[in-house]
Amino acid sequence: MWYKRYLPLVLVFLIGLLGFLTQYIPHWGSEEVVSYMARSLLIIVAFAMFIGAYSLLHMHLTRIRRQQAGWAYSLLVFVGATVMIAAGLYNEGTGPMPPLAPRGINTWLYDHVQVPCSATMFSILAFFIASAAYRTFRAKNLNALLLLIAAVIVMFGQVTISERFVNWGLYVANLFPPLHDFIVDGLGVTDTIFRKLAHFVMAAPNMAAKRGIMLGIALGAISQSLRILFGIERSYMGGGD
């Protein structure tokens, strides 16, 4: 059927062309189009929330219905979602239409359940990253050594304990005054050396590599956009007829 398979492709091309042209036509009309599309996409994306919610809840409902391993945990997904939505609808007794109460049950749940869980979940990664670092950062070759040195410099550059380490090093070097003078006067080492080195690593070699990667990503994104506009890339259409 042409309206199922081909009309969406024509629509993609026309809307894409419109979006492309609005960026090159400095006219109030194109600004209006951009503004209208931003508002329209906000509404469409809001409906996409239902698809995401349906997908998640359907998966957990299936797990409960089939009593798969760990199905009881899935009940908690429904409990969390129901309580949060009910609190939002209740909205301190004012109902769903007035603005969300700033110190209501919904905000309380967000502050005392959502935020701590989120922060803790991500902070757990600190432990796993540390354990991965032990395996990754063994200086087996030059590449691993460079990785290790750059990571150590950046990490030390952000903590004040690095200044204490440098001071201890200078204290030890002071046992041999010529060496101390060479390090301090000749090399210009101060207790903020790690901060300066970290800044240099981030601003020079890191920026260079990031810029190269960014240019590559940009070219890839443009080619992908062109593939979509010309109907070569059609995965967004889903399966079926």
Add this chain to the structure above:
Amino acid sequence: MPEAPLERASSTRQIVEIVAAVVLLTIFLGASAWRQSDGLSSGTLAGTAEALGIIIAAGLTLIMYSFLYRDNPFFKAVENLYVGVGLGYGAVMTWHQALKPEVVEPIILAPSFGALGSALIVRGVPILLGFMLLTRISRKYSWPSRYSYAIMIGWYAGMGIPITIHTFILEQVNAAINPLFAPGASPLATFLSINTQIIVLVGTVSVLYYFFFSLEHKGAGKVVSRVGIIFLMVSFGASYGYTVMARISLLIGRVDFLLYDWLQRPRP
């Protein structure tokens, strides 16, 4: 995909773990009751709710950290609760930030037919496309959702091309070919600036060459490619270090919360 069953522990280990869980729960409740007693017995709803919130947040934090020992039922329960609460919060925010002001208030609660008509002119098509998007749930009748996706993806793809060219290509190339000599700068600053500029330029070109697979990397090209790898390794190391510090910062935040908010330790 079915959830992986928890690792089976030996019966002795199970008994030790149950006893440890009971002891830890007792300690947690005792510490909470002791340190949050002021808030709990404040007599005001706000004070009690705040104290209760801190106890719940501390409990959830500690349960999540129990995963560092090993996967356990408490962690799984909190993990699923977190997903549910996140979904609920997302739904409430979608209602208040998009559906209520853009759909319900102007259309369903329109004060007059005139207002309804003008709202339908502006919002009618996107609302229709929103409903069409929902057909993606159906396997058989999902084709109307293609129109919604076509408009969303087409718009972002078309508008994204000039924006990407400007932001990620022209601006980046422009920043990579800055003048080496800045007028009025000190000799040392000029020296450092020249070094940085050259390093960035050499690094950018060599990294780009490393990702250029249309030409075999041999001879001088192999050297350039090798330089590109060196820059990439330093960059990955720097990104890694930066990520570690961000996670450590979150960890410090949680420990700070447990010590000073939950246990009410005096701040140094």
